[in-house]
Amino acid sequence: MLSGAREGVAWRRSLGGILFPVPPPETGCDGVGVFIVRPGRHGLGVHASRRVSRGASLFQFHGKRISFVEAVAKGEHESYALQIDQNLYVDLDPLGCLVNHSCQPNTGLRSDGWLFALRDIAMGEELRYDYSTTMDEDYWTMPCECGAVRCRRVIRDFVTLPVDVRSKYMQLGAVQAHIVGRYCGSLPSTSDATELKCGSSGFGATNSVG
Ligand SMILES: [Zn+2]
Numbered sequence: 001m002l003s004g005a006r007e008g009v010a011w012r013r014s015l016g017g018i019l020f021p022v023p024p025p026e027t028g029c030d031g032v033g034v035f036i037v038r039p040g041r042h043g044l045g046v047h048a049s050r051r052v053s054r055g056a057s058l059f060q061f062h063g064k065r066i067s068f069v070e071a072v073a074k075g076e077h078e079s080y081a082l083q084i085d086q087n088l089y090v091d092l093d094p095l096g097c098l099v100n101h102s103c104q105p106n107t108g109l110r111s112d113g114w115l116f117a118l119r120d121i122a123m124g125e126e127l128r129y130d131y132s133t134t135m136d137e138d139y140w141t142m143p144c145e146c147g148a149v150r151c152r153r154v155i156r157d158f159v160t161l162p163v164d165v166r167s168k169y170m171q172l173g174a175v176q177a178h179i180v181g182r183y184c185g186s187l188p189s190t191s192d193a194t195e196l197k198c199g200s201s202g203f204g205a206t207n208s209v210g
């Protein structure tokens with residue numbers, strides 16, 4: 001893992017933004033521990049400080065646990081509240097609250113709160129995950145202009161995603177446990193290729209985020 005002031009200066013010069021060190025994964029693949037926060041098209045975003053390999057653990061989301069009512073009361077910052085169960089949310093601290101959404105994301109969020117790479121990620125690339133992989137509330141939606149070829153235009157609950165997308169996220173272990181517990185096995189499958197794999201992705205308890 002890169003560390004130290006000299007490397008920090010070099011990154012700042014080449015990538016811009018603010019260096020944001022976080023505790024590296026204890027059992028991650030690459031030990032990525034420094035990220036860059038800088039403004040972009042969708043406000044502040046979190047960027048990789050170096051190349052990241054597919055499957056690598058990046059950092060863990062943290063925050064105070066709040067109720068649905070408390071999440072709604074956050075108003076314009078409602079998107080900072082990550083749903084981890086029915087009527088249970090995490091009011092995300094940085095970096096987690098700064099990670100933007102994409103309909104074709106390069107990262108996923110496990111139920112233990114760890115963000116991980118869904119594919120190889122280049123140095124400087126913005127990290128994004130699909131907010132719908134956490135949402136099962138029949139309430140919050142947000143217009144989306146993420147720029148992805150398959151942009152859904154509106155961010156909605158997981159159950160509204162196309163079947164192939166749901167299955168892919170399930171297989172990757174990038175869906176929160178409260179959603180897996182509610183829908184896994186009951187989602188319609190279009191083919192054997194998209195058959196859902198339940199309980200094989202090491203999902204932790206829904207209360208383990210935070
Ligand atoms: Zn989109």
